[in-house]
Amino acid sequence: MSSLFTDEDLTNLEINNTDNTPVTVLGKSFANDNERRQYFREELRKKLPELKRLEGYPIGEDDDIINLSDPPYYTACPNPWLKDFVAEWEKEKESPEFKKLRKNDFEVKDPYASDVSEGKNNPIYNAHSYHTKVPHPAIMRYILHYTQPGDIVLDGFAGTGMTGVAAQMCGKCDIDLKNKIENEFENLEYKKPVWGARHAVLGDLSPIASFIAYNYNTPVNAKRFELEAKKILAEVEKECGWMYETRHTDGSIGKINYVVWSDVFICPDCGGEIVFYDAAVDMSIPKVKEEFSCPNCGAKHTKKQVSKAMQTVFDKATNKTIQQSKTVPVLIQYVDKKGKRHEKKPDEFDFDLIKKIENSDIPYWYPKDEMCEGREAHRNDKDGITNVHQFYTKRNLWILSSIRDRINDKNKVLNVFDSIDTFLTSKLVRYNQGKRGNGNLAGTLYVPSLIAESNVFKLFVGKLNDFIKAYEKLGAKNLTLISSAENFNISDNSIDYIFTDPPFGANINYSELNFIQEAWLKVKTNNKEEAIESGSQNKGLFEYQNIMQKCFAEFYRVLKPGHWITIEFSNTAASVWNSIQLGLNRVGFVIANVSSLDKQQGSFKAVTTPTAVKQDLVISCYKPSETFTKQFMIQDSRANTWSFVSEHLEHLPIPAVKDERTTSVIERSPKVLYDRLITYFFMRGLPVPLDAADFQEGLRNRYIQEDGMIFTSAQLNQYHELKKKHNITDQPSLFVSIIESENDAIQWIKEKLEAGPLKYQDIQPDYRKAYTINRKGEVEVELKDVLEENFIQESDGSWRIPDMNEQKDRDALRTKALLKIWEDYCAQVESGKVKKLKDVRLEAVKAGFKDSYQKKDFKRIVTIGDKIPENLLTEDETLLNYYDIASSKV
Known part of the structure; x- marks a missing residue:
């Protein structure tokens, strides 16, 4: 049976390890990159005692943290050179390379608030999987809108570093994507994007996430990387290739693609064993039966009615005797010497091979750590899987440990290893009954009843090819670090733009899901400051909110005044959404726009309410300008009211054209403007100087209302030009179609009565249909009460909208009643x-x-x-x- 590589291939894998290209970093010159790396590693070692006092410092030995780092660009701990790089990048803006691309008067007043359609199918996105990821072409739209070439972008929850990829791709975008984005900007009547690389600072609490981000955001010699990886793989296959051998029907040796292992259950009727695959899998469909028969007594059962068979085993790694659920090999898929694919049931040859592996000692290091605290991390305890190594078959654990031993500090190759070491080669991989692709259950550490033990070599080669394609497109040096987003070593007001996708509530337990991969890295997440709702970490909604607010405060500190932050939000809980809003508002950000994001389709769609959390949301906020902040400190409260409104209106999007109509911008409605005003004053401990009626009157006196939206005169001219250009006569509607709160009910009735007075019986049927308030603990408000408290009844019994003076009286009476x-x-x-x-x-x-x-x-x-x-x-x-x-x- 042939191996992955021919003798000629092995001869060609000789690598010239000498790279004598001089490099200069932070003003220091070195003969080559290795000299640079060694110098800064020693400098980093000296700084570790000080860095250990910072929030977010990971769990790991000093040597392991140093070996994983590639300083000063990437540190597996807080990066002590961040401030130096940011200062250097700021000076670079005056260099000829960037100066010709930049404008001194560049200013972004309105948010990026338009639809984007961008799929995930690109080599960079596909190279390394992670629990959540935003495709970098989608992020590029935001970076191009909010920044200039040479600007500095921060992502404090960087994950796998797609923000950094987006920043560098703004300088080396392929022609098709470039044309697509430029056409979009032109159609949306945005300024033409200025192409050129931006710098990025990428921080994450997770060592595995930041390590992946580093590999996406540092240059690599793709050919050298390929040779190093293939050399390691060739050596390991020469040593361990026999472990994937099986015998074909003609007696020749075939190579295993994967082996299916099945749980064994105990029949509650007769006590006999039931091999789940044999009893429940119908390969003619293919499908797993809901109900299956015991082969011993014929009794029918569902999976919930049977218990797993357990066996006593001695675990050499932990030197303990343990109880583990019993699994047996039931199916082998393999290729013969001609490369043709076959399936077979394991025979004597296969059982002897498994026995030989089980009776041998693995001669390399592998992680034996007990799983961290947490419900997800310990979901498999009942099956005797409590430590990292127990998530693997002996065969795959041996081969992975052999590869890991040879990788040493070859970080680019280690990145390929990490892409397969948990979710592709462990017991987490589910057999998919012959359908396309075996894989894990996303977002969990669930060990299935039908495990697909995959060939590590084949997976490694496949991922290697993915990375080669990705690395050919990449090449910029961005900064990556392991750090809490609560504390960056960056000066105040030094970052040009922030795009971030933080964790939300209890959505995903990152530190638990990453534990196995991080055990292979030998550096693990310190979850003390992990932003999460987790019972095992004693963190509820308020603890999560407190951590997020600290992170937002740090973002506010480092962001330049008048600049923008974009936050992606992924949670269906209104409570978490409100925690995010509260945190943003309290630290000083002002929300200007909310859009929804469908990552599956990659499209951003405008939403009509900031509390719509059924889809992923994109929140655009700005840090008020220095001029406004200074004025706010010296003016009286009434003057501040209209200074805030004017400042805020300048940061709101002009309605766009969609489906031959102009869209509505809910943020321009008088109600939402008043809500933003209240929040801004409230968060600064100041009394709100106007009630709602006086505010509405002030809006009418100072601004212009059209189509239910408030504009400055200049903005209204833009709006009119837009409608004229596209020959639009239909008005957009801010009509409340669903009543989800008492305020919605008032607005709904008001819009009903705009055409003229109506009687109760004319309003009630439609009101009932629109009424959807069903929150637990909230008293239902009757239509009669809403009308009496907020509207005027005529002598004929019909109801109308109160005039300005009547409205003040109504408000006073309603407040008294409440x-x-x-x-x-x-x-x-x-x-x-x-x-x-x-x-x-x-x-x-x-x-x-x-x-x-x-x-x-x-x-x-x-x-x-x-x-x-x-x-x-x-x-x-x-x-x-x-x-x-x-x-x-x-």
Whole structure:
């Protein structure tokens, strides 16, 4: 049976290890890259005692952290040279290379708020998998919109470094993608993108994520990398290739592609063994049966009705006798000497081979670590899989350890190894009943009942080819580090733009899912500052919110005034969404736009409400300019109101054209503008100088309203030009079609009555259809009450919208009614009559929180906040804002 490489191939794998190209880094010159690496590794070693005091320092021995690092570009710990690089890059902007591409008056006023369609099928994206990833071409649109060549981009939750890839690809984009993006910008009437590389700083708490990011973001000699990898693989195959041998029907030797291992269950009726594959898999369909028969007694069972057969084994790695669930090989897929594929049941030759491997000692190091704390990490304890090495068959563990031993510090080859060492070669790989592709259950460490033990050599060669294609397209030197996003060694106001995709709530347990790969690296995540909701880490929503707020505060500190941050949000929980908004607002960012992101299709679609969390969201925020901030400190509160509105309107997108109509920009609606104003004042501990009615009047006096949106005169001219250019006469609609809150109900009725007065019976049927408020603990508000509190009834019984003076009276009466309900809630709690308020009117609680805040009765806010249903508190942005600030003052 032929090996992966011929004798001629092996001869050609001789590598010239001498690279004498001089390099200069941070003002220091070196004879070659190896000399540079050794110098900075020694410098890094000297700095480790100081770096260990920083948040995010990983778990690992000094030597392992040093060996994994390629300083000063990549450090497997906080990077002490960040500030030096940022200062150097800032000076580079004046160099001829960048100066000709840059404008001194470059300023981005409005967010990138348009649709993007970009798939995942490209060599760079496919080379290395990770739990979450945004395709770099999608990120390129944002970088091109918000930055100039030579600008510095930060991603504090960088994952595998796609932001860095996007930054470098702005300088070496292929012609098809370049034309596509330029056409999009032209159609959207954005400024033409200026092509040229941007610099990137990439930080992540996870050693495996930052290591992958480093390999995507440092230059590589693709040919040299290929030769090094193939040389290692050839040596290991020569030593261990026999482990994948099987006998063909004619007696010749074939090479195994994969072996299927099946769980064995115990029949509850007769106590006999049931091999799951034999009893439950119907390969004629192919399909796993819901119900299967015991081969011993014929009784029918489902998987839930049977228990796993257990066996006692001695684990040499841990020197312990353990109980493990029993698995047996049931199917082998292999190729014969002509390369033709076959399937067979294991025979005596195969069982003897497995026995020989099991009875031999692995002569290389492999990770034996006990799994970290966490529900996901310990989901397989009941099956006797508690340590890293137990996630592998003996055969694959041996071959992986042999490859790992030879890699040493060849980091580019180690990156290929890491792409297969967990989710492609372990017991996590599910057999897919002969359909295309075996694979793991994403986002979990689930060990299936049908395991596909894959050929490591074939997987390695396949991934090697993927990386060669990817590395041929890459080449920039960005900075990568392991660090908490709470603390970057960067000066204030030094970053030009931030794009980041942080973890959200309890979505994905990154530190648990990464543990196996990081055990092979010998450097692991320090999860103390991991932003997550996790019972095992004693972190709930508020702990998650606190960590995220610290990270956002650091982002705010390092970002230049007047510049932008883009945050991708992936969670369906309104409570987590509100935590993110609260964190952004509290540190000083102002939200200007929210779009939705469908990563599966790669498209960004505009949404009409900032609380729509059924899809991934992209949040665009800006850091207010220095001019505005200085004015805000010296002006009176009323002047500040209109300074804020003017500043904010300048940062909002002009409606775009879609489907031959202009889109609506919900952020331009009077209600949302008032919400943003309240939040901005509120987060600075300032009283809001205007109520809603006075604010509306002020808007009418200072700005122009059209199609339900507020514009400056210059913006309105742009809007008119847009409609004229595309011959658009239809107006967009901000109509509330679904009633999800009491405020929605008021707005819905108002829009109904804009055409003229209506009677109750004319409103009620449609109101019922639109009404969807069903939050646990929220009292349903009757249409009759909404009408009486907010609208004017005519003598004929019909209802109309109040005029300006009537509106003030209505607001005062409604507030009085709501505060009466609030006082009743307070009386129930303060008298001790109730332990919890099971059902409340949300608007009454909001009015009460506002009133108590103005009276500085923070204790009352916290007391009642703790008594209302938790989901109402965490899922409502206004309540959460009041409660959070009150909690900090009690």
